[in-house]
Amino acid sequence: GLNRVIFHPYTFKQLNEIVQARLGPDLSSLFNKDALDLICRKVSSISGDVRRVLQICSQTLDMAQLDKLSNKVTLEHVQKTFERLYTSTRTIFIRNLNPTQRKVLEAIQDELSYGKGREITTINAIYDRLDKKEYSFTDVRRICAQLSACGLLLLDRSSNSIARQSVRLSMPIHLLIFALKNNN
Incomplete structure (x- = not known):
């Protein structure tokens, strides 16, 4: 079977x-301690992904060398x-979604974040994370289709069952987390 390593x-x-x-000591000396701390704090609050920290350090170092x-x-x-990274068109678009669409994205984020490292979920799993009094299954399916049409989600339409239709993000989850978190 498949064995996944969960980080x-x-x-x-x-x-x-x-x-x-x-x-190392050579490159570390190029960073102000507070600057390096800020990068690590921001990334740990969003995703905790060491690859992302290193990527941001690299981009920041490139920017500083031009200064x-x-x-x-x-x-x-x-x-x-951070402004350049997180003011992308997609992030701004997510911040401007209506509350219902945001709730569905939050349910997807929860499902993927707490789903043991999965990258794919189902419409049924998303529906299960939402308040049944507020959202019908048809509402969730319709909203997922809207978010797919906007390019935020990828829907696999090959499933025989609509409830088990797979859903995945079309972006890294840390960008979704950032966009949802920093809109409140």
């Missing part, structure tokens, strides 16, 4: 230690990197 999110402290070790006024990565560089 649990790293904490701020763990991310900080891993990044310092990966960067002739500073010889270190500063908090300002980190803020600019």
Whole structure:
């Protein structure tokens, strides 16, 4: 059978230690301590993914090297990197969805985040996470179709059962978490 290795999110402290070790003394000296801490704190609050921390460090370092006024990565560089990363069209679009569509996306996020590392869920599983008094199965199916038409979800229409129709995000889950979390 299939064996999956499940990676649990790293904490701020763990991310900080891993990044310092990966960067080594030469590259670590290019980062202001507060700047590196901010990157690790933000990522640990969203996804805890060490790959994401390293990617953001790399992009921030690139941005800082273009800045002739500073010889270190500063908090300002980190803020600019996060602004650039998280003000994408897709993130803005998610922030502007109606409350019903957001609730369905939140249910999908919950299902995928707490579903032991799965990347795929079903319409039925999404429906099970929502308030049955507020949403009918037909509502959930319709909203998933709308979100698919907008490019936020991928629906597998090959299933014989609509309830077991598979649903996956068309983006990394950490972007969805960020967009949903920072709209409140």
